[in-house]
Amino acid sequence: MNWSMEKLEKLKALLSYAKGNSNFYHKQLSNFNPEELDQDIFTRIPILYKEDIIGKEETLLTISRRNNLTTEYTSGSTGSPLKCYKGISEVLRKTKDLWTFRKENARVNPKDLYAMFYAFTENDLKTDKIQLVDNALYLSMLNMSHDNLNDYYEALKEYKPKWLLGVPSALYIFSNHIIKNNYNINELSIKYVEANGEMLFDYQKKAIQRAFGPILYNHYGCREFWCLGMSCHEGNMHILNERFYYEVVNVDEKGIGELVVTDLSNKTWPLIRYHIGDLVHKELMNCSCGNESPIIKITGGRSQDYLKIEDWTANPILFHYVVIKMNRLYPDSVRQFKIIQAAEKVLLMELVPGKNYSRMIKQKLKEEIKERLPNQTEFKVIERDFIPNKFGKFKYFETYKRKENNGDGSKKSAISNYS
Ligand SMILES: [Zn+2]
Known part of the structure; x- marks a missing residue:
C-alpha cells in the first residue's frame, strides 16, 4: 500500500522530532535526513529489536518530555522485561482508542465492573485467588483447577461484572468448564468478552462463543503500544491506521511475514520500526x-x-511471577529461564544467573515455586550459561508429550482434557 501525503508528513515529523530530541535516535537516524524521507528510504532505517534496547530504554526518551511518565514492563519471557514509557497525552489517547472500540462493539464503558483472569497485580505482586479492586474482579490463573473454576463462576454470579477480560487460553479453560457443567450463563451478567495477550485460535474462539454466545472480541496489543487492533462483529481484526504505521517484513511465498510497527503518536518514547514479530498476512484488506x-x-x-x-x-506464568518477584527483591538475580516438564510430576528450571544470584536466592526461588505446585512435585534448578533459542521465538515452557495426545504435539495437547 502506498503512503498517503498525510502518512508521509506524520512520519517526517516523527523522525525529525526523534532525531532532534532523543539520544538513541540521534545516533540511530544519523544517516537519515527526515526531510528527504520517502517509502523506500524508510525501509532502510534499521529495525528495532527488543533485545537491542533492553537495559537502555531511557536513551530513547525525548529530552523535553520526561515529566509525568507512565512506566510498565513487558512480560519478559527471556527473564529481562522491557521498560516501556508513555507520557500523559499518550496514555489518554491510547485509552480513548481502546474504549472507542469497546463502546462500539458492546457499549461497555470504563466505569463498568469487569472480571479479569490475572497472574499478579503489577504494583504489589499480590496473587489472591479472587480479589476485588476498584471496578475489577481479579480471578487467578495460577491455579485453574476444577474447584477454583467453580469459585470463579460463583464470584461472577455474586458480583455481576458486565464484561470479562482474559488471555484466550484462560477464557478457553473457563468456557469448557461452563460447557462441561452445563451452567446456565443467564445467571451471569456478562455482555462482552474480550480476549487479549495471546494468539486466539479457532478452537478457542468456538468454545468461548459456545459458552458465552457471540460476544467475543479479540484485542490485539502489547505493552509497548497498547491497542494495535480490535476485531469487529464480523470477526475481522481492524488496525488503527491513523495511530500506527504497520509493515510486514521477511514475507514468505505465502505472503506471511513478521509485523513491524511505528507509533506515529508516541513522541515521548518513540518506537520507530519496532519488531513485534507476530506472523501476519501481508495484504491489508x-x-x-x-x-x-x-x-x-x-x-x-x-x-x-x-x-x-x-x-x-495452571498458567505457567506462575514461574514468571516468581522470577519477577526475585528480580524485584534482588535485582539482576535471574537473567533468563526456561521450564521443562520432563514427566508428569517432574519440573526442571534452566536458569541463567545474574550477577547477584546466590545459593540463598536459589533456595528462596525453589521454595516460592514449590509452594504453588501440587505436593510431591519434583522441582529442580539447573544453572546454565545460556539457553538456546531453538524455534526463533523463545518458548519458556515446554510440556512433555503425554501418551493420550495422539502424539501430534499440537498446541492443544497440554489442555486436551478440556476439549
Ligand atoms: Zn469489520
Whole structure:
C-alpha cells in the first residue's frame, strides 16, 4: 500500500522530532535526513529489536518530555522485561482508542465492573485467588483447577461484572468448564468478552462463543503500544491506521511475514520500526462491517501451553511471577529461564544467573515455586550459561508429550482434557 501525503508528513515529523530530541535516535537516524524521507528510504532505517534496547530504554526518551511518565514492563519471557514509557497525552489517547472500540462493539464503558483472569497485580505482586479492586474482579490463573473454576463462576454470579477480560487460553479453560457443567450463563451478567495477550485460535474462539454466545472480541496489543487492533462483529481484526504505521517484513511465498510497527503518536518514547514479530498476512484488506480501517490477519503469535499435573492446572506464568518477584527483591538475580516438564510430576528450571544470584536466592526461588505446585512435585534448578533459542521465538515452557495426545504435539495437547 502506498503512503498517503498525510502518512508521509506524520512520519517526517516523527523522525525529525526523534532525531532532534532523543539520544538513541540521534545516533540511530544519523544517516537519515527526515526531510528527504520517502517509502523506500524508510525501509532502510534499521529495525528495532527488543533485545537491542533492553537495559537502555531511557536513551530513547525525548529530552523535553520526561515529566509525568507512565512506566510498565513487558512480560519478559527471556527473564529481562522491557521498560516501556508513555507520557500523559499518550496514555489518554491510547485509552480513548481502546474504549472507542469497546463502546462500539458492546457499549461497555470504563466505569463498568469487569472480571479479569490475572497472574499478579503489577504494583504489589499480590496473587489472591479472587480479589476485588476498584471496578475489577481479579480471578487467578495460577491455579485453574476444577474447584477454583467453580469459585470463579460463583464470584461472577455474586458480583455481576458486565464484561470479562482474559488471555484466550484462560477464557478457553473457563468456557469448557461452563460447557462441561452445563451452567446456565443467564445467571451471569456478562455482555462482552474480550480476549487479549495471546494468539486466539479457532478452537478457542468456538468454545468461548459456545459458552458465552457471540460476544467475543479479540484485542490485539502489547505493552509497548497498547491497542494495535480490535476485531469487529464480523470477526475481522481492524488496525488503527491513523495511530500506527504497520509493515510486514521477511514475507514468505505465502505472503506471511513478521509485523513491524511505528507509533506515529508516541513522541515521548518513540518506537520507530519496532519488531513485534507476530506472523501476519501481508495484504491489508477491507471489511464489510462498515469500519473503513483496514484489517490484518494474524496467523501466528503468542500462544500458551498450560501446566498440568494430574488434575491440577495452571498458567505457567506462575514461574514468571516468581522470577519477577526475585528480580524485584534482588535485582539482576535471574537473567533468563526456561521450564521443562520432563514427566508428569517432574519440573526442571534452566536458569541463567545474574550477577547477584546466590545459593540463598536459589533456595528462596525453589521454595516460592514449590509452594504453588501440587505436593510431591519434583522441582529442580539447573544453572546454565545460556539457553538456546531453538524455534526463533523463545518458548519458556515446554510440556512433555503425554501418551493420550495422539502424539501430534499440537498446541492443544497440554489442555486436551478440556476439549
Ligand atoms: Zn469489520
